Structure formats: structure tokens, C-alpha cells
Amino acid sequence: QVQLVESGGGVVQPGGSLRLSCAASGFSLSNFAMHWVRQAPGKRLEWVASIRFDGANKYYADSVKGRLTISSDISKNTLYLQMNSLIAEDTAVYYCAKEKSPRANTATSAFDSWGQGTLVTVSS
Amino acid sequence: EILLTQSPATLSLSPGERATLSCRASQSVSRYLAWYQQKPGQGPRLLIYDASYRATGIPARFSGSGSGTDFTLTITSLEPEDCAVYYCHQHNDWPLTFGGGTKVEIK
Numbered sequence: 001q002v003q004l005v006e007s008g009g010g011v012v013q014p015g016g017s018l019r020l021s022c023a024a025s026g027f028s029l030s031n032f033a034m035h036w037v038r039q040a041p042g043k044r045l046e047w048v049a050s051i052r053f054d055g056a057n058k059y060y061a062d063s064v065k066g067r068l069t070i071s072s073d074i075s076k077n078t079l080y081l082q083m084n085s086l087i088a089e090d091t092a093v094y095y096c097a098k099e100k101s102p103r104a105n106t107a108t109s110a111f112d113s114w115g116q117g118t119l120v121t122v123s124s
Numbered sequence: 125e126i127l128l129t130q131s132p133a134t135l136s137l138s139p140g141e142r143a144t145l146s147c148r149a150s151q152s153v154s155r156y157l158a159w160y161q162q163k164p165g166q167g168p169r170l171l172i173y174d175a176s177y178r179a180t181g182i183p184a185r186f187s188g189s190g191s192g193t194d195f196t197l198t199i200t201s202l203e204p205e206d207c208a209v210y211y212c213h214q215h216n217d218w219p220l221t222f223g224g225g226t227k228v229e230i231k
Contacts, residue, residue, distance in 0.1 A: 100170070111170060
């Protein structure tokens with residue numbers, strides 16, 4: 001069955017970098033758009049970034065544009081989020097999520113599978 | 125940015141009662157509206173997609189309705205395991221956005 005497992009979270013100082021991974025199983029990343037969504041403590045879910053099933057298009061929230069980069073390695077069936085120039089406001093649990101419809105334009109369907117999340121804490 | 129406003133913030137009901145959760149969009153999202161359930165320490169779980177279609181494995185007591193700017197998630201007969209926070213989500217336009225959530229408590 002479909003499974004998403006995030007890793008790579010931890011404590012990092014302001015201005016530092018971190019790379020999150022999301023290992024996918026039960027399906028191929030080459031067939032589905034993927035997303036990163038974060039949730040700060042006690043806050044609502046916040047969309048962060050998306051990548052089209054073929055990697056042709058990437059989308060970012062304004063709050064992370066230029067600092068966070070979404071990518072995927074089809075051979076490893078793994079999604080990544082490279083996080084640079086981190087600030088306190090990036091502190092959150094980060095989830096990866098899979099879109100429901102295969103080989104469709106990004107964000108044309110809901111997110112039907114989510115990981116358990118990985119915590120990123122930006123603090124000095 | 126499309127703002128999603130959920131109400132009420134908290135709903136406290138007894139088992140067997142009907143729960144009605146509202147999600148209002150600041151502009152039309154057509155039917156590109158989903159509902160998720162989130163329990164503590166877990167990732168969200170898709171309940172409803174395209175406003176009114178139940179996701180795979182979701183019990184029939186969960187139903188969704190609406191289009192445009194006003195949407196409703198109904199749980200017809202609450203079970204103890206329905207205790208969770210429920211979020212609506214629009215994917216009609218960028219940036220994708222989520223509502224602030226409704227916490228359902230079971231008395």
C-alpha cells in the first residue's frame with residue numbers, strides 16, 4: 001500500500017540549512033504530483049511547495065520562495081525539500097503529501113496520502 | 125490568496141449526535157475543496173474530495189456538500205473515534221490554502 005516516510009528534521013540555527021526527505025513506496029513518484037505542507041505548533045496547515053509528476057513545474061509559497069527548493073529522485077522514489085537561510089518562522093512539522101490523480105496537472109486533485117511528518121526547529 | 129474560514133472553532137457533541145462543520149471561501153473555488161481529519165501526532169487523512177466524494181475507506185457517516193464559496197462537512201452519527209481536528213483545503217488556485225480547523229470533541 002502507499003506509504004510516505006519523512007526524515008531529516010532536527011534543530012538548526014537561524015541562517016542554517018537542512019534537507020528533508022520523503023521516501024515513497026507503493027507507487028511511483030513519476031506518476032503523481034507531490035507536495036510539502038507544514039504545521040507550526042498550534043497553527044493551521046500551510047502549503048509550502050509542489051512539484052508536477054514529471055518535474056516540469058515547481059510551485060512555492062511566497063514565504064519560502066528563494067530559500068526552499070523541492071525536488072525528486074525518481075530512481076530512489078524519494079521527494080526532497082532543501083531548506084536554506086532558515087528563520088524562526090520555518091519552525092514546524094513538515095509533511096509530504098501525494099496527490100490523488102495520476103499524471104495530471106499539479107493541484108488538480110486533493111492529497112490522498114500523507115506522511116507522519118518530521119519536526120524542524122529553528123532556534124539559536 | 126483565497127482565505128478559508130471554518131466554523132465553529134470547536135464543536136462538543138455526544139456520541140450518536142450529528143455534527144455540521146462549515147467552510148467558507150473568500151472567493152469561488154468551484155468544487156476544488158477537500159476535507160481532512162487530523163488526530164494528535166498524525167498526518168492528515170483525506171475524507172472528502174471535490175466537495176462531495178468520499179475518499180477510499182471513509183465511512184458513510186461522513187458526507188460533504190457545497191460549491192463556490194460555501195461548503196459543509198456532515199458527520200451524521202458521531203463515534204468516539206471521530207474526535208479530531210477537521211480542515212478544509214482548496215486547490216482551485218495558487219497558493220493552495222487550508223482553513224483554520226474545527227476541533228470536534230466527544231462528550
